[in-house]
Amino acid sequence: MGSAILGARNLTGCEHRLALDFSPRDDVVTEPETAEANRRIEAAQAHRRTVLDLIAGLQSGRPEGAVVAVNEADHRARAAATVAAMDAGAEWILQASLPTDVERGRRGHAEALLRRGDGYLPIIVVNHRVTTVVAEPRAGETPSLLTSPLFGWHPEPDATRAFRSQRRDVMRLAQLAAMLDELGRLDVPRDEAVGGLIGLDADCIVVVPLGDAAADYDATFARRRAIAGGEVRTAPRRVSECRSCHWWPRCEAELTDRRDVSLVVGGNQGQVLRDAGVLTIDQLADYRGAQPDDWTGAIPFEDTVVSAKCWVRDIPLARRRHRPRVQRADIEVDVDMESYSERGAYMWGTLLTDNTDASRPVVYRPFVTWDPLPSRDEGRSFAAFWAWLMTERNAARDAGKTFAAYCYSQHAENRWLRGSADRFGDMPGVPSRASVDAFISSREWVDVFEAVGDNFVCPKGKGLKRIAPVAGFNWRDDEAGGEASMEWYAAAVGLDGTLRDETQRARLLQYNEDDVRATKVLREWISGDDVLALPLSADLLAENA
Incomplete structure (x- = not known):
């Protein structure tokens, strides 16, 4: 040893x-x-x-x-x-x-x-x-x-x-x-x-x-x-850990050079392909015949073949259906939450669009606390966000209009919706857990991330930063992203002895506003005509028949 x-x-x-x-x-x-x-x-x-x-x-x-x-x-x-x-x-x-x-x-x-x-x-x-x-x-x-x-x-x-x-x-x-x-x-x-x-x-x-x-x-x-000790040989494969690994640039270059199949198919499914002799993206793109017998997991085998074809041809997305669809409403509110690690959610950003009144401005409204997390003031800002959202929903209902609130990947938003109700339930205006659960389970809470997965095969992932540019949206800050926003937030509030830089607050607000605007642009693009320029996944699969 x-x-x-x-x-x-x-x-x-x-x-x-x-x-x-x-x-x-x-x-x-x-x-x-x-x-x-x-x-x-x-x-x-x-x-x-x-x-x-x-x-x-x-x-x-x-x-x-x-x-x-x-x-x-x-x-x-x-x-x-x-x-x-x-x-x-x-x-x-x-x-x-x-x-x-x-x-x-x-x-x-x-x-x-x-x-x-x-x-x-x-x-x-x-x-x-x-x-x-x-x-x-x-x-x-x-x-x-x-x-x-x-x-x-x-x-x-x-x-x-x-x-x-x-x-x-x-x-x-x-x-x-x-x-x-x-x-x-x-x-x-x-x-x-x-x-x-x-x-x-x-x-x-x-x-x-x-x-x-x-x-x-x-x-x-x-x-x-x-x-x-060098007694067991290993090789790079793309896994979720790669996103934060300091070795990733080295591994990515090696994987790209050999066009490794893990760049489009990860986890156990990637191992099934390797066991079947499918080692490269090109081999997967040209695959003919039935899927491997031991294929398991949430991603259909056909999707992996389509992803490989898209990767080879530099196609950003492939349509699953001729006319993609996403739920729309008369009154639409895009929502994006910003949190810091496990400490809490410090911002709830919103963007309201009234599709029945073109004269009503589309206004970005953030609900935020700049008290360093964890903080009881988080409960106050959450209560203000919830009160505003419910007021807009109830007003739409009273006017006989449909209402929908949109987020991108509800897992994060749902976690902090429920967590905020649990932790701050004793504060004025904070909803009960039952009220939050009722809203989350209703048709008025729409996950655009799920709509993307339902409508498209996404060869390079379904993150908002990857998908929204396909719809024509770009962030104003070239460094915008979850990792960078953590650093901005720490500076914005002087977290844990960090030198306070309140100019980062404006940067976070702009980042959050761009996130909600990206969600709006994306869902409107899904239900528009420009999306029809993307190839159909069925047509790509037919090439291997």
């Missing part, structure tokens, strides 16, 4: 990224992290500092030595201080670093180690939500989730929450449990171990059973260490 030493980050995600990260440095040019990756790292660090300060404050009355914060500058000193604190029997060890296990190839740190019996259990802090609210707990049913308050380890069944498990969190805790076990410091046998998980809300410690994950962790660790 090679000498590679793996941390928690190396246990999940793209295997080829792992191989590149551990490649000899004279063979590989190290690429910097993307701005998005750096933003996430900085946000996570800020959240961890906040939570650790909270825990330290809750333990402020404990005797000297009960709570130890490890603040040494380098890893070796931090590990020594952590071991010394364990030897002394400290109850809480904050910012703990375990000694690097060179022989087994493991390194790890925990935001906290909590003493239980003769050993310790690991607790980690993450910058995403780890539970969801259970609206109506079932009477008489014992909850499967255990949670503990932040001030100590007192696990109890929790009927108010459901666990949002993420594999990377479980793998990190499993690695820490394995390292503590090797040190003889785990509080229980490894197959009975648990860990603690504190999420973005930082309102409890979620108890994560680790015994059942031990076998998965061991197998994963063995394979990952073999990859890092």
Whole structure:
């Protein structure tokens, strides 16, 4: 086995990224992290500092030595201080670093180690939500989730929450449990171990059973260490992780050069094609015969063939039907929400079009808070947005007119519509969860993203930034995008010590306005005549008959 030493980050995600990260440095040019990756790292660090300060404050009355914060500058000193604190029997060890296990190839740190019996259990802090609210707990049913308050380890069944498990969190805790076990410091046998998980809300410690994950962790660790040691060969493939990977420019060039099929077909479907001997986009575009027997997934096989043909011929979209269609109404409101990571939604942008009155101006209206998230002022701006939207809807109904509100990919908007109702339900004007759910499920809430998928085969993705330019819309800011807007927002409000630059607020408002205008242009184009210039997917498929 090679000498590679793996941390928690190396246990999940793209295997080829792992191989590149551990490649000899004279063979590989190290690429910097993307701005998005750096933003996430900085946000996570800020959240961890906040939570650790909270825990330290809750333990402020404990005797000297009960709570130890490890603040040494380098890893070796931090590990020594952590071991010394364990030897002394400290109850809480904050910012703990375990000694690097060179022989087994493991390194790890925990935001906290909590003493239980003769050993310790690991607790980690993450910058995403780890539970969801259970609206109506079932009477008489014992909850499967255990949670503990932040001030100590007192696990109890929790009927108010459901666990949002993420594999990377479980793998990190499993690695820490394995390292503590090797040190003889785990509080229980490894197959009975648990860990603690504190999420973005930082309102409890979620108890994560680790015994059942031990076998998965061991197998994963063995394979990952073999990859890092150069014993298992990997190759690039396009996956969702590529969007934020610092190696993507290198991998994209290699994939494009060999016209790799993963550029148009990803995931398990791409593997099915490779198993069938279809390795390039050109081979897929020329495919004849029945689809592979083991084809599974949401994307029909015929769509992948059409996508490959479009990619080869530089066709942006192909029509599924002769006349594309999208729901239209007398009064139309385009909506776009802006959020920052898991912290909340700071802006709801709207654009109203009255198709019954040409003299009524099409006006962009944003509902926004510039208080750094998370903030109660988020609830105020959401209440104002909801009141305006319902007023326009009710006015249309009263006038005997049809009404529809449009978004692009309702998953994000729906999440924050529901989340805002749940979190700010005690504030004036905030709707109930039932009211939000009723609106979301009605015909008056239209997802243009779904309309695009229903009407077109999209060889290069269905994101608004890719599709709207086909309809003739372009953003005023060349840097406009989700990643850039995160940086703009952090500067606009001076988030987490960032130097405040209020000029970025105007930039965010312009970006949001362009998003809602792009949605309007796109849905009007779908129901117009210019769209008929695109080829029909059936005609492209007929070429292979």
